[in-house]
Amino acid sequence: MILYCIRHGESTYNAEGRIQGQSDVPLSELGWRQGRAAARAMVGRGVEAVFASPLKRAKYTADMVAEALDLDVQTDERLKEVDCGVFQDRMRQEILREYAGMIEQWRSGRPDFAFPQGESRQSIIRRGHEVLDEISKTPYETVAVVSHGGLLLAGIKSLLGLRPTDQPLSMANTSISKLQFGPDNQVELLEFDRTDHLNDI
Numbered sequence: 001m002i003l004y005c006i007r008h009g010e011s012t013y014n015a016e017g018r019i020q021g022q023s024d025v026p027l028s029e030l031g032w033r034q035g036r037a038a039a040r041a042m043v044g045r046g047v048e049a050v051f052a053s054p055l056k057r058a059k060y061t062a063d064m065v066a067e068a069l070d071l072d073v074q075t076d077e078r079l080k081e082v083d084c085g086v087f088q089d090r091m092r093q094e095i096l097r098e099y100a101g102m103i104e105q106w107r108s109g110r111p112d113f114a115f116p117q118g119e120s121r122q123s124i125i126r127r128g129h130e131v132l133d134e135i136s137k138t139p140y141e142t143v144a145v146v147s148h149g150g151l152l153l154a155g156i157k158s159l160l161g162l163r164p165t166d167q168p169l170s171m172a173n174t175s176i177s178k179l180q181f182g183p184d185n186q187v188e189l190l191e192f193d194r195t196d197h198l199n200d201i
Contacts (some may be wrong), residue, residue: 011057015096017092018089018091027057031173035121047142087118128152132156
């Protein structure tokens, strides 16, 4: 099976520099343009199904991809972004000033880090691994998954046997990564964080 992992388009919170986590915020105008570009890029790749996080920024991006492919979107709660707890909805610069040590711990990829009143990295690793592995076992040969940078990175690294602290630690908005699942649960990363479809926008 081929699994395309697509991060959502830029959200209004992304544009503002605000931490979103599981807050349900829409796409920015740039995010809509990115989503349409990602949709065009997925045409002709043989995608048979589109799965997505139900959060608006991912669902709207997935809707554009699915419409271009004449498919429906199947949502899964497990594809939501990491729950950032008390950090959600606050400006990134404000959090950096007040909780600089915690932000550095998150950015470092520390597996035991947990957001205050939020989710731990171990939790999102388990969730990401589980949902991507389960999707890989569906009867489709080629699937697109539209989700969030934190969830996709955690799941991809876990499936590849990488540590959470290994680079890279981020993905671009509407970047496309490509995984191949072979026999005996072998997983190969064929493409990562591709953004050439965004060159014209």
